[in-house]
Amino acid sequence: MNKLTIYIDDKQFQAEPGKSILEVCREHDIEILTMCHLKGVNDVGACRLCLVEIEGMSKLLSACTTKITANMVIHTKTERIKKYQRITTELFFAERNHVCAVCVANGTCELQDLGYKVGMDHIRYPFLFPKCEVDTSHPWYVMDQNRCIMCTRCVRVCNEVEGAHNWDVKNRGYQVRIISDFDTPWGESITCTSCGKCLQACPTGALWPKAIVQGQMKKNPEIIDELMERRKMIL
Amino acid sequence: MKSGSSLLDAELHKTDPRVKLIAAKLKKENFKPDALIEVLHTAQNVYGHLPLNVLAYISKALSLPPSRVYSTVTFYHFFSLKSKGEHTCLVCTGTACYVKGAQVILNEIESKIGLRPGQVSADNQLGIQVARCIGACGLAPAVVLDDEVQGKVTLGEIINKIIDKMAAK
Amino acid sequence: MNRQDLKTIIYAEKAKVENNKYKHKIGVCCGAGCISSGSEEVLKKLQEEVTTRGLDHDVEIIPTGCMGPCNQGPLMKYLPDHTIYQKVDCSNIAAIVQSQIIDKKPIEHLLLFADTREKPFRDAREDPFFKSQLKIVLRNCGQLNPERIEDFLVHDGYQALDKTLCEMSPEDVIAEIKHSRLRGRGGAGYPTGLKWETVYKYVNDQKYVICNGDEGDPGAFMDRSVLEGNPHRVLEGMAIAGYAIGATKGYAYIRGEYPLAIKRFETAIKQARKMGLLGTDILGSNFSFDVEVRIGAGAFVCGEETALIASIEGKRGTPRPRPPFPAEFGLWGKPTLINNVETFASISPIIINGGEWYSEIGTPKSAGTKVFALAGKINYSGLIEVPMGTSLREIVFDIGGGMQGGGEFKAAQTGGPSGGCIPAGHLDVKMDYEALTNLGSIMGSGGLIIMDQTSDMVDVARFFMEFCMDESCGKCLPCRVGTKMMCDLLQKICDNRATQIDLDRLEELAIYVKETSLCGLGGSAPNPLLSTLRHFRNEYQNRLIRHEQKDQIEVPSNIQV
């Protein structure tokens, strides 16, 4: 297939049509910050961290959901984008109750990493301090809404990879929460297979195994993509 | 939280005429999963709200995961998981009504009747709700008492009407 | 039914009207506003009155769609004189029948606007309220019985469909619409012809037409009135669109809050099917088209096209990023055309009278007329239709009869929670898409709320922000958290607890949310805030406390448990 010529941050690249801007950037080690993107499941464009400027477009577009077109001129690191990435990060921290000091994912958390990458030293917006539930009813796992950033990676992994669709989202606006079945305790779910893929997919310490304590969480989100690749070979 | 597994085991009363209405709707829609919202409308109409066992029934009938059904129900303001009360008083808070003092009406209801939007009286007689514009802007401020639109309401009059509703069981 | 059959029916109906055995005709407005004021009672009582007087054979009584001046309802119109009686109730019906029908002279003090005008008009068409209007979309609203397809047929109903199917190719139809320069009436004002052409060009075995009747703006009821007053007009527009783009299936997504509109539209569909104006092989043209109603379940965001599609598919109404646009990847992944109710209702007049005719109405960039739902602190509120480019002053003072209680005009809010306000200094603005955008507002779907000096603009911004916060779907972060933060900050300003830093932060957030949100809801949620800041910044500034004063106040408690 004929490759397309595109320009990213003033450099020229050849890329296959049908690929997203994000895929092309990742191939060439151009850093694009993401939270809701997880290789192996469908993109939803919800976190808005991967927004890029495209010449000729008035709107910022999410790199994960926008396919490349011929002669596209893309800017990924303008001052405007950097500024918005920082605000997005701050809003993530202010939305729920992220207490790194007591979190299992301290040190391996993608949200923490994001904060370092955008150089966020403090949060300028008032914290919302919502009251959130912690579901410990599952024999092995815990779901802590305090640490959830609503990236819905667990929802998509459970639905698209495991096929169980235990997780979904309830309510709307800032009151959205991840739910299991009819918002019933996870331990009583009739759909969950306890496969644990959602734990691997979760970028923060919202989903974790009971056996560990602060700072011990090891995550391997890449496993999802590997799994999907292996499945293709079996077929 | 209610127990999840026990819920799905709960069979709806087959003789309940309301279940039959839902079953008829399901059949009419050919049990297509994309008819979920249409079926929920029917269920909400016949039950007044959407009890969890009804949702479990619908989820099974349409072969949809429980969380998919629950998430759809909680997304739309029209659907309610809880009973809204025998009588309902819905105060329009659309822009025209807002400009003409919908908030004052809500304050008055709270001080005289002791209920805020979304609340139902202890005896389940009256539920107070708000709507984002019922499209009767020419009659602002408007209140809907049991499906009957009261236009250009005044404070004393509307409170009396509500109290009458509560008294007439 | 073929073309000839339709003509036969129309001739027969027209003949019936011409050889009218009735000497008098009385229309009772059964639009939602008048029904709320009790017009159904009036209709019943009127029928009784006429029967008791033995006038059944002389007086025809019809329920009609919205007549316009909704806050004067229930309205009753005597034809052919166009005499309108306002605030009719059961007690004065006998007198009206006696005076108007028997004595043949109207009762002056019961006429429309009799309580506010020095001399009310016997022919309501002479009244400035109607005189300044130009009704294209609403032309037959308030004249025909919306529940009878025959009434519509008499008023050139389905003539446009007949013309397109029998005389025009899909390309012709698209060219005509393009020529008319009609722009989408849902708010964004995208050229309708261009949109049709895009969907037409995508080749697919299945395409869809969707009519967006999820009118969620608080303070807007244009679509509702059109659907209730003339549902067949919308249906006809949808069928023409289906023919033009090559779709065989349409969906009308109507707000659940509008039960009457749903009922009448469903009736219309049944009648049209029965007459063969929907279904297979319409008018013997090989073209097949059918429409289904989907009822909204109370989510403002479903007015956004991708969310609306998700909702029709039975899912949470959350939008998805565009591109791909619905024209390419829409309902069930098929090319889909989505237009607003008012847009579809504008189609048949364009087909009948030609695109040229339509394009000459209005302003160079915004052709045609626009329906507004006029409300707020104004004397006559209701449903109006004016040519694009009519000045706000004309709308407020000529049509609306000026400010209520002699108040002072402060601002007009357009476009609801996605729009902005027009301050008194711009009363002479010619209302069209560009002019409103230049003022930092938008045309929107047509809600027009007039505010007087008692309105607090910061609180107005807070009101709309709270609305957007409640209606945010929660999918993307900027809208989900941003609207909540902005709402809290606005509350802080309203409570006189905020400093200049808070205001700066609020402005920064507003622009951030506007530029980064996934869909139009978040993208326009900051508009009322930005617009009031632009025109009424001093009202914000006056509320701020100085930074040094901060240590005198309590700890900010903008934290919700």
Added chain:
Amino acid sequence: MNRKKIATVWLGGCSGCHMSLLDIDELILEVAKLADIVKSPIVDCKELPDVDIALIEGSVTSDEHMNELLHIRKHAKVLVALGDCAVMTNVTGMRNYFPLKEVFDAAYVDAVSNDSEGSVPGHPALLHLNDKVVPLPEVVDVDFVIPGCPPGADAIFYVLSEFLNDRIPDLNETKKLRYG
């Protein structure tokens, strides 16, 4: 010799940040070459004199903290929020999800160790807890923040030495930024 004055203050926190400050070990001598620590939990001084740098650990949880912080703001040239509690409330903020009464009851009434006989202490001389815990930037202008629970000793020393040498530190540039 223009020696600078440093104050370190302990508001609503666990003193871990001060422990981390002590962890700079012998480098404290480097600090001592340029400045005096005039007020600190480890210095016996009741009044706060005007200082060049104030390092403040912990968040604002009570009226006393509030007054102290406002006082320091007036007397410090550079106010540094030290540690996650001061910067973003951290663990101390975890009571914000509950009404204050529930928090008191949990601690003084319902706790098992109370043998069901406890009551909420109400002596007027006791400090008065605010309804909500807030981080320093919500109350006063903060000139610099060092997040971390606790911040690393190297980060603290780096910031101190930069300010003492009239330079502005940059945690991000120097890869010393960390939370938790």
